[in-house]
Amino acid sequence: MQQTQKLSQLVNEIDVVIRNRFIGQVFSIKAEITDVKKQPDKRWCFLKFIEKDGNTITTEVGAVFWSNAYHSIESFERHTQQKFVSGIEITCMVKVIFHKRFGIRLEVQDIDYAYEIGKLEFERKKTLERLVTEGIAVEVPSTGRYFTRNNQLPLPQVFQKIALVASVNTDGYRDFKKVVEQNKYGYSFSIVDFATQVQGDNAAQQMIAQLEKITAGKEIYDVVVIVRGGGSDTDFKSFDDFELAKCVGMFPMPVLTGIGHDRNTSITDLMARQHKTPTEVGTYIVDSNWDFEDKINQLKDRVANSAERSLENARNTLDYYKRIVASASPETILNRGFAMIMHKGKIITDPAQINEHEEIETYLKDEIILSTVNQKKKNGNDLR
Amino acid sequence: MEMTYDKAFSELRDLVEQIEDRNIQLDTLTAKVKRANELITYCEQKLRGIELDIRSASE
Known part of the structure; x- marks a missing residue:
């Protein structure tokens, strides 16, 4: 029978074996992540890597991003336009670390997101091709633009009744409303909220449902505005959704988008009339109304000038006749x-x-x- | 018929052209200027949320 030893002796032995096998080595793995717990203040992130067979988890190991690798989460989110959350699959470089108290853990060194970007671009291209094949969009050669029924609809001269598809009380929503409602000309607007999520799995579906609600109602809007703010929160994937793009491309009222990210143009932007940010859409709307009023003012000046001139002419002619008549009188x-x-x-x-x-x-x-x-x-x- | 910005604008533009015509009859000038000013006020007020009761000319 073996001699009983202290726990630490056994664990030390495990530590030595693992250390000898894995020390200094970096491995590339591809796995789904779950239980993501970010601690932005410390710049740590704890998570688990898992592998499934159907719905059953067959492999699971704890992992961590320390502050030296935390930036790769931010880069990942920025470049792939995908949030770093449970349920996504990533490719990354890891070290195997054994801790006498916490056991085996993978220390992530870096995320390889080139693959993710490639996948996203491929999906985007496929979606655009499908929109063209199904007759919803027509590509304008060498411009990167697309004609759709929606973005060819004539725009009204004045925007006043606005259907706003946005996530209520977000920055984008507030930015837009502020610019429009607090305009310096005193123009009045009627903005009706069609509240929706603008990120996450249900966002595209919710936006479609709200757009359908707009057409189902009796109210006719001058314009439909879809906004989403920018910031570090970079999940714009919903705006590349085929069904949403199709719905916008076919939409019977003009749609203006202000989806706040200047790096990229979403497919929804391409199907509608794009402005860079919620603030820019708001400014465009207010300026359009000002342009209209300016034209009215020019006509107003012309009316005043012409009417004055016509009366002056008439007065002059009358004076002339008066003189003729006077000079011809018997007196x-x-x-x-x-x-x-x-x-x-x-x-x-x-x-x-x-x-x-x-x-x-x-x-x-x-x-x-x-x-x-x-x-x-x-x-x-x-x-x- | 309901007045709209588009109708007001095109009617106003036509009126201005008539008013600027040197051969305009003085009898009709006053009426045209009055109508033009009515349309201008309508647009200015409607932009600021004040709805004036004005009918379209094609009514």
């Missing part, structure tokens, strides 16, 4: 020394109207001369 003519001859109450314009020995009245400026015609003869002087 003016008599003032100049001319006389007017009347016979039997009628002005004589033709000498044939009077005969010799008949009485005539000669009207001068201040007096009338009554006389009898003695003789008529031709006027030799040309007074005209």
Whole structure:
């Protein structure tokens, strides 16, 4: 029978064996992660690597990111646009460490996310190809843009009734509402919230459900706005979902997106009219209304100027006629020394109207001369 | 018919062209200017959430 030894003696022996086998070596593994517990303040992350057969976990080992490797979690999230959470599969470099109290653990050195990015890009390409094949989008050659029924809809001149698809009380939601509702021109807006998650497994489905709710309702909106804020939280994967992209591409009201990340354009952005951030969509909406008011103001000036000019013209013409009329009046003519001859109450314009020995009245400026015609003869002087 | 920004704008643009025509009848000018100002006020107020009761000309 073997001699009984202290626990530490046995564990020390295990430690030596493991150390001899694994010391200094780095291994590349691919596995699903679970029980992810991040401690951002300490820059540690505890987790487990597992392997499943169906729903049964067949292999499980604890793992840790210490502060020297914590940055690789942040890089992973930034580059793959995928959150580092339980349930995802990663490829990473690990060391095998044995601790006399905590047992075997894998110390992660780095995450290899090139594979993940490749996979994401492949999926994105496949989704875009499918949208084209199904007639939802038409690729505009060498621009990276796509025409859809939605992004070719005419935009109204003024935006006032807005359906807002967003996660209520997030930064993106607040940014958008602030820009629009506190605009310096005093424009009024009616914004109706269609609340949804904008990240996570159900996000795409929820957004589709809210978009369907918009079309099912009786209300007609000038525009539908989809926003999501930026920040370190970088799961934009939902916006590359085929069904969501299809729904947006076919949507009967204009859709503006402000999905806050400037590195990348999601497929949903491509199906609609893209603005970089929630704030930018808001600014665009307010500026469009200002452009409209500016056009109205220009017309207003033209009305005022033309109306004034037309009245001025009319006044001038009237003055001119007044002068003509005044200069042609008998009074003016008599003032100049001319006389007017009347016979039997009628002005004589033709000498044939009077005969010799008949009485005539000669009207001068201040007096009338009554006389009898003695003789008529031709006027030799040309007074005209 | 309900007034809209688009209807107000195109009616206003037409009116301005008529008002600017030097051969416009003075009798109709006043009415056209009045209607133009009505449309301008409508747009300015509606942008700020004040709904004026104004009908479309095609009614």
